[in-house]
Amino acid sequence: MIKVIISKDIYSYDVHSLFKAFFPKEDVKVVFAGDEKASACADSACDKTYHVDTDVTKNELKRNIYKLLFSETGKELPWGNLTGIRPTRIVMNLMEDGYSDDEVRSYMKDTYFVSDEKIELSLRIAHREREVLKDIDCKxxxxxxxxxxxxxxxxxxxxxxxxxxxxxxxIVDDYLTCLEKEIDYVAENxxxxxxxxxxxxxxxxxxxEPHQIERLLSYVYSKLDVSNVKELTVESGRPDSITREKLRAMKKMGVTRISVNPQSMKDETLELIGRRHSVKELVDAFNMAREEGFDNINMDIILGLPGEDDRDVAYTMDEIKKLDPDDLTVHSLAIKRGSKLAEILLERKEKAGKEGNILHGETDEAEVMSKMMKAASDGAAQMGLSPYYLYRQKNISGNYENTGYARKGKAGIYNILINEEVQSIVALGAGTVTKRVYGVGGRIERCDNVKDIKLYMEQIDEMIDRKKKLFS
Ligand code: SF4
Structure with missing residues (x-):
């Protein structure tokens, strides 16, 4: 375990993230010097203790920590000392402030120690996002x-x-009735x-079912002015849920973009992660969607699935290439606490009695992930897809990102809006989060709908009241 003692009880999240990025396999504990537990490192599990002066600005603090850990480990992090999940937002803001590309490069290098590769990637994405956003009235x-x-x-x-x-x-029909109540609120407000x-x-x-898809979208059309809608996406992620009738219902109702998600093109991996569909079903569903006229189809893949390495990712990309999707989202698997997979992998790890990471045993997770990301970006480039949005997940210890790639003119607009947090998003349904954005770069407030579907339906009026309050 690594213990970090900070002189002021601020920035502990950033300090923790940075240490964790350098030492992904270690437990990192950040404690405030005023805390009596920190006064002596009596913890026998503690391998090393660092004392960090937090009485400085955040950027200066992070630069100091980065330099210290770089000199100790010799390791450079692709995103430098950036710990936030939206690195492209920084580049966008600099461009808004009139910085040239070269000035952005210098700023990202000097302030955050970001690698040249990631700076170029951020610049590319920020230019593309700005191009899409110029047609959107964010305010x-x-x-x-x-x-x-x-x-x-x-x-x-x-x-x-x-x-x-x-x-x-x-209960699906009653759930749709609740969504309709929320749509009534949106129509009014x-x-x-x-x-x-x-x-x-x-x-x-x-x-x-097809009639339920039509019911939902008919209601949206009858209540809301959709004359300016530029994109209507329906995630059709699981191929085992797609039928020709549903595709026809979506097409009839004006859906412009769908997702058909393989995650991996290897049957054994799909079985291991509980997808309960085969690669063949995926291919059939994708081809059916093309036959029904969908010309903007996204596919999602996940890097870091159990047992997979860069060769498996390269294989998946080769198979996807045959389908020629318009949009591809590459996720790095951050195993979320509480997920069934986390429990299963932890159980396996305990049985094996190993200390290595739960994805790849004793191998270096960052190195494996780096190779897989390269296989994915090479594959996307070969398909003519370029990166258009990017975000990092908080618990990805290897300091890597999730990236959306798309053909020209096919970038998912909603993905950019939600990722860059530049427009309010009103979210309906159980477990959704509504965001009110007070202007580009302004403050953001949120309210959520309860996750439990029965509670959501019982408390639908309260869910609407929460939104009323947020937007009052
Ligand atoms: S990951 Fe979750 S939400 Fe997505 S298809 Fe699987 S069960 Fe459904």
């Missing part, structure tokens, strides 16, 4: 998120709100605002 517009919290079965790595449709199908994008996510929205 007077809003986007709508509708959550459908049902899935065919629960994937082992899932930490989202996802109820097995087989058990919950009898956002009539002076421009609706830019609609995103129906989950869960798996294509667990809805």
């Amino acid at each position: 007077n517009g809003y986007s709508l998120y509708i959550g459908i919290p049902f899935c065919p079965t629960r994937c082992l790595y899932c930490s989202f709100t996802a109820y097995p449709i087989g058990v919950y199908s009898n 956002f009539k002076d605002k421009v609706l830019d994008t609609i995103y129906i996510g989950g869960g798996t929205p294509t667990t809805l």
Whole structure:
């Protein structure tokens, strides 16, 4: 264990993240010097103690820690001392302030020690995001998120709100009635605002029957002004939920973008993570969507799935290339606490009695992830897809990012809006979070809907009241 003693009880999150990035396999404990537990390092599990002077500005503090840990380990981090999850936002803000590309490069290097590769990636993404955002009125517009919290079965790595449709199908219609109440609220309170994008996510929205998809979207159209909507996405993530009738219902209702998500193109991995569908089903669903006229199809893959390395990722990319998607999202698996996969892997680790990371045993997680990311970005480039948004997950210890790639003209607008937090997003349904954005770069306030679907339905009026309060 590594103990870090800070002189002031501030910035502990940043200090912890930075130490964790340098020492991903260690438990890192950050304590305030005033805390009596910190006065002596009597902890026998403690390998090393660092004393950090936090009586400085945040950037200076992080630079000092980075230099200290670099000199001790000789390790350079691709994102330098950046610990936030939206590195491209910094680049966007600098551009808004009139910085040239070269000035951005120097700033990112001198202030945060970001690698040249990541600086170029951020610049590329920021330019592309700005190009998309120039057609969006972030101040007077809003986007709508509708959550459908049902899935065919629960994937082992899932930490989202996802109820097995087989058990919950009898409440879907009542759930839609609750969504309609929330849509009524939006119709009443956002009539002076421009609706830019609609995103129906989950869960798996294509667990809805065709008539339920039509019911939901008909209601949206009857209540809201959709004349300015530039994108209507329906996540159809699980191929085992897709049928031709559902694709036709979505097409008829004006859906412009869907996701058909493999995660991996290896059957044995899909089985291990509980996807309960085969690669063949994925390929069939994708081809069916093309036949039904969908010309913007996203695919999601996950790096770091148990047992996979860069060769498996390269194989997955080769198989995806044959399908030629318009958009590809590459996630790095951050095993979320509480997910079934975390429990299973922890159990295995305990049985094996090993100290190594739970993904790749004794191998270096950062190195493995780095190779997998390279295989994914090479594959995306070969498909003619370029990066257009990026975010980092808090518990990715290897300091890596999740990246969306798309063909020209096919970038997911909603993904950019939510990632850069530049527009208010009104979110309907169980377990969703509404964000009020007070202007680009301004403060952000949130309110959430309860996750439990039964409580959500029982307390629907309160869910609406929370939004009323947020936007009052
Ligand atoms: S499809 Fe997505 S939301 Fe549904 S169980 Fe799997 S990971 Fe969770």
